[in-house]
Amino acid sequence: MAAAAFDAGRLVGLLADADRRRMFAAVELGATSLEAAATLAALPAPRAAKALSALAGAGLIVQGDAGGLYVVGAAFQVAAREALSRPSNDEHADLPDDVRRVFDAFVRDGRLTQVPTSRQKRLVVLDWLAQDFEPGQRYSEPMVNLILGKRHADTAALRRYLVDEGLLDRAGGEYWRTGGTVEIAPS
Numbered sequence: 777m778a779a780a781a782f783d784a785g786r787l788v789g790l791l792a793d794a795d796r797r798r799m800f801a802a803v804e805l806g807a808t809s810l811e812a813a814a815t816l817a818a819l820p821a822p823r824a825a826k827a828l829s830a831l832a833g834a835g836l837i838v839q840g841d842a843g844g845l846y847v848v849g850a851a852f853q854v855a856a857r858e859a860l861s862r863p864s865n866d867e868h869a870d871l872p873d874d875v876r877r878v879f880d881a882f883v884r885d886g887r888l889t890q891v892p893t894s895r896q897k898r899l900v901v902l903d904w905l906a907q908d909f910e911p912g913q914r915y916s917e918p919m920v921n922l923i924l925g926k927r928h929a930d931t932a933a934l935r936r937y938l939v940d941e942g943l944l945d946r947a948g949g950e951y952w953r954t955g956g957t958v959e960i961a962p963s
Contacts, residue, residue, distance in 0.1 A: 782835070784855040790834050795819055795827040800847065803828075803837050808844030875900055888928035891937070899941060905934060906943040906956030914950045 791797050798817035807813035814824030828845075831837040840846055868879040878900040882889055888905075892898040908923050909915065915923070917935075924931040935951070938944040943955040 782851040782854045784859040787855050795823050796830055799827040800831055803845050804847050902937055902941055902943055903956045909953040911953050914952045920951045
């Protein structure tokens with residue numbers, strides 16, 4: 777792997793596995809062979825070999841000219857520089873600061889990554905979700921699920937939160953919008 781191909785997300789993903797982390801640490805601490813690294817990492821040989829193979833395949837651990845293993849330490853500097861040089865996420869740049877902070881934490885590419893546990897943050901997200909429903913229009917539950925499903929997989933929880941917080945109401949198998957901010961188009 778060329779040094780320019782190191783990506784912070786890929787490195788974190790690579791080291792998210794406990795066996796790979798242990799083998800990485802063993803080589804970083806001076807193990808120069810698979811056997812020595814497996815012993816230091818206290819891993820059975822097959823698991824150690826699999827972890828080392830993944831690390832080597834990604835170019836994070838290489839075999840030196842003398843045959844010993846070593847960590848490509850520059851990978852982290854390259855990945856950090858790349859991550860810092862990326863343009864900031866402008867997805868929510870036009871929002872007020874307090875709303876933008878919530879969206880930066882919980883919304884990626886128009887999808888909710890998780891439902892906030894804090895009620896205040898959840899209300900910001902629920903207001904955003906309510907914008908997908910037209911005031912005065914009635915929706916069947918399957919239609920509500922389709923609309924919410926484009927934002928997050930747990931449509932039942934989102935429906936319940938929207939109703940509990942007074943943003944949607946329901947009766948007779950139908951839902952309708954009863955709250956949330958409404959943008960008024962300039963005339």
